[in-house]
Amino acid sequence: MAYNDEAEPVQTFSDLVGYFAAGEKPRERWRIGAEHEKFAFRLTDLSRPAYQDPDGIQAMLKGMMRFGWEGVYEGETLIALSRNGASVSLEPGGQFELSGAPLETVHDICEETGQHLEEVKVVADELGLGFVGVGFSPLWTREQTPVMPKGRYAIMRAYMPKVGNLGLDMMLRTCTVQANLDYASEADMVQKFRVSLALQPIATALFANSPFTEGKPNGFVSARANVWTDTDHDRTGMLDFVFDDDFGYERYARYALDVPMYFVKREHYIDASGQDFKAYMKGELPARPGHRPTMDDWADHLTTLFPEVRLKKYLEMRGADAGPWSRLCALPALWGGLLYDQTALDAAWDLVKGWTTDDHNKLRAMAARTGLKGDIAGRPVKDWAMDVLNIAKAGLRNRNRLSGGMVDETGYLGELFEIAASGLTPADRLLEKYHGVWQGDIRRLYADEAY
Structure with a gap:
C-alpha cells in the first residue's frame, strides 16, 4: 500500500464509521476469502529456518516467484508475494501464510489452496524443508524461533510484554486458519457478527489442534486459543458489546478508537x-x-485489533487452529454455510440467542482447554457442535454451488461431522498418538502431520 x-x-468520526459502510456488497458480489498459516521446518533436525538462511524463508519466497508470484518489498527486504488477488506473507516467526483471493465457492478455494501447497512443496523439497499445520509450535521455544525482518513486528515485539504474558507466543508460535466473509448492510453485518462471535468457540473446539508445547502436552487442546486470553485485553476477546441492542458500525468504530x-x-x-x-x-x-x-x-x-471476529470491510473468522490439508477447506465451508444462506443464518441465531455473556466467555475458555467435552447452557458442547454443522450443511445445500462434477459444497464438512460425532478434537487424536504409537516422541508429529 x-x-x-x-x-x-x-x-470526522463519521468518516471512520463510513469505512465499514463502504464494505457493503449485494449478495451476488459476496465472496469468501480463506487464509491459512503453516510452520516451516528443516527435514534434517526439525528446526525452524530463519529469514536469511540459504534454506530459509527468503529463499522460499524467491523460489515461489517462478510460479508467477510478484515480490512485495519493505525497502529492499522481500516480505510477501502477490498474484491474482492472493498473497503469500510472513508472520512474525516465519509462519508461511496464504491469504487467498476472494472467491465465489469453496470449490474455488480448495483449488487455490491445493495449487499453493503444490508450489510450496516444489520449492521446499529443493531447500530440504517441510511444512506442518498445527495451532502452536510443538517443539521449539520462543528463543529458538527466528524473527522476521518486518518493521511492524519489531514494534509489536517490544510492546507485547507490556500488556500481556503470551503476546510473544502469539506472534512467534501460533498458526491459524481463517475465513473472511461479506455483508450486505449494517443489519446484515450485525446478525452475522453476533452469530459468528457466539459460535467462534465451537469452531475453536472443532479445529483444536495444538496440544503440545516444547515437546510435551500442555494441558490444552488449543494452546493457540489460550494464548489469546493473555495477549492484550485491550484488543482481544469476545466483545460482549456486540450483543447489545445498539451495536453497529458506530459502536465498533468507538471500540476501535479506544484500542x-x-x-x-x-x-x-x-x-x-x-x-x-x-x-x-x-x-x-x-x-x-x-x-x-x-x-x-x-x-x-x-x-x-485481534478479537475472535474482526470487522474491516468484511468479517474475519479468527477462532481456528491450523491443521492438515483435509481441514483447510472445511473452515470456509462451515462459515459460508452458516452466514451466506439467510435460512441458515436465522437458524444459527435462534440456536445461540439465549446464550448469556457468561456462556460466551465460559465456552471460549472451555474450547481452548477441553474442546468438545463439557456442557454449556445445559447441553453437551458436542451436541451444540452437531447442531451447528447441520445448519451449515443445510445452508451449503441451499447455496447449491456446484463443482465441475456437479457436487455441492457440503462434502467439505465431512471431517467436522466425524469430529463432532466422536466428541474428540484433532488435538485429542494427536495426544492418543503421543501416548501410544509415538511413545512420547513429539518428533513423530513432523512426519505424520506434515503436508
Whole structure:
C-alpha cells in the first residue's frame, strides 16, 4: 500500500464509521476469502529456518516467484508475494501464510489452496524443508524461533510484554486458519457478527489442534486459543458489546478508537505503541505531532485489533487452529454455510440467542482447554457442535454451488461431522498418538502431520 501525506486526512468520526459502510456488497458480489498459516521446518533436525538462511524463508519466497508470484518489498527486504488477488506473507516467526483471493465457492478455494501447497512443496523439497499445520509450535521455544525482518513486528515485539504474558507466543508460535466473509448492510453485518462471535468457540473446539508445547502436552487442546486470553485485553476477546441492542458500525468504530495504537506507516514504520488514535485525529499524536490520519491509517489500525471476529470491510473468522490439508477447506465451508444462506443464518441465531455473556466467555475458555467435552447452557458442547454443522450443511445445500462434477459444497464438512460425532478434537487424536504409537516422541508429529 502506498502512503501519502498529501492524502485527505480523516475529518470526522463519521468518516471512520463510513469505512465499514463502504464494505457493503449485494449478495451476488459476496465472496469468501480463506487464509491459512503453516510452520516451516528443516527435514534434517526439525528446526525452524530463519529469514536469511540459504534454506530459509527468503529463499522460499524467491523460489515461489517462478510460479508467477510478484515480490512485495519493505525497502529492499522481500516480505510477501502477490498474484491474482492472493498473497503469500510472513508472520512474525516465519509462519508461511496464504491469504487467498476472494472467491465465489469453496470449490474455488480448495483449488487455490491445493495449487499453493503444490508450489510450496516444489520449492521446499529443493531447500530440504517441510511444512506442518498445527495451532502452536510443538517443539521449539520462543528463543529458538527466528524473527522476521518486518518493521511492524519489531514494534509489536517490544510492546507485547507490556500488556500481556503470551503476546510473544502469539506472534512467534501460533498458526491459524481463517475465513473472511461479506455483508450486505449494517443489519446484515450485525446478525452475522453476533452469530459468528457466539459460535467462534465451537469452531475453536472443532479445529483444536495444538496440544503440545516444547515437546510435551500442555494441558490444552488449543494452546493457540489460550494464548489469546493473555495477549492484550485491550484488543482481544469476545466483545460482549456486540450483543447489545445498539451495536453497529458506530459502536465498533468507538471500540476501535479506544484500542491503543501500534504504529503509523509511511516510508517506514513509526512507533506509536500505546498512543491514542483520537489524539492523532486532533493532530496531537506524540509520534507525529501536527499530523492527522488518513483513511489508510484507520485501515492499518483496524488490522491491529485481534478479537475472535474482526470487522474491516468484511468479517474475519479468527477462532481456528491450523491443521492438515483435509481441514483447510472445511473452515470456509462451515462459515459460508452458516452466514451466506439467510435460512441458515436465522437458524444459527435462534440456536445461540439465549446464550448469556457468561456462556460466551465460559465456552471460549472451555474450547481452548477441553474442546468438545463439557456442557454449556445445559447441553453437551458436542451436541451444540452437531447442531451447528447441520445448519451449515443445510445452508451449503441451499447455496447449491456446484463443482465441475456437479457436487455441492457440503462434502467439505465431512471431517467436522466425524469430529463432532466422536466428541474428540484433532488435538485429542494427536495426544492418543503421543501416548501410544509415538511413545512420547513429539518428533513423530513432523512426519505424520506434515503436508
